[in-house]
Amino acid sequence: xxxxxxxxxxxxxxxRAANLPCNHSTISGNEYVxxxxxxxxxxxQYIIHGLKNNETNEMASLIITEDRKSSTLILPHAxxxxxxxxYCIVRRQGGxxxxxxxxxxxxxxxx
Amino acid sequence: DSGVxxxxxxxxTATGQRVTLRCSPRSGDxxxxxxxxxxxxxxxxxxxxxxGEERAKGNILERFSAQQFPDLHSELNLSSLELGDSALYFCxxxxxxxxxxxxxxxxxxxxxx
Numbered sequence: 751x752x753x754x755x756x757x758x759x760x761x762x763x764x765x766r767a768a769n770l771p772c773n774h775s776t777i778s779g780n781e782y783v784x785x786x787x788x789x790x791x792x793x794x795q796y797i798i799h800g801l802k803n804n805e806t807n808e809m810a811s812l813i814i815t816e817d818r819k820s821s822t823l824i825l826p827h828a829x830x831x832x833x834x835x836x837y838c839i840v841r842r843q844g845g846x847x848x849x850x851x852x853x854x855x856x857x858x859x860x861x
Numbered sequence: 862d863s864g865v866x867x868x869x870x871x872x873x874t875a876t877g878q879r880v881t882l883r884c885s886p887r888s889g890d891x892x893x894x895x896x897x898x899x900x901x902x903x904x905x906x907x908x909x910x911x912x913g914e915e916r917a918k919g920n921i922l923e924r925f926s927a928q929q930f931p932d933l934h935s936e937l938n939l940s941s942l943e944l945g946d947s948a949l950y951f952c953x954x955x956x957x958x959x960x961x962x963x964x965x966x967x968x969x970x971x972x973x974x
Contacts, residue, residue, distance in 0.1 A: 788904075791949060791970075792967060792968070793863060794904070794951070795965065796962040799961055848919055851903055851904035851905075854903075
């Protein structure tokens, strides 16, 4: 599975959009970008995933660049409950079923 | 609430001891995964079971073993415990092997003294 690079941490004001970047320059054509988050030692929670088109669900939007070497997770209106460690993971859909977590990025939403 | 349950929530034991962690997957999920999260190693995949059979192995020590029972619940057995085994142990489940989302339980915090 390809490796990802994320900033160590980021701050965001409550109510504003939080844009979380991820670099995955070695991503292969059959690999998807997944985002999970972990709120204070709770079990990780799936957020969204995508291949090359932008994706949106009730939690977030995922923007993947045309060359697929980077992506941005967007939380449109961050709340204090979005404070968490966010993990960007690249893996084949369904294949190599394990999730390979990097260090992730700590997002702190401030009031 | 992900629907995955793990017991116990906390476990404190001594070096050299053996413990069993239990996981009940979401109703109908056939795949169970075990992960370890320690301060220095982060979240690491240990092992996966699918419908009772071992499917994939990660960085699982020989002192550790797991199994999945016919009712699909799973147990992770940790023996000859060392201080470095202190960690959060998460179980996750998914409906099958070719599925995007894994649903994580709340974890078991193991402290080895």
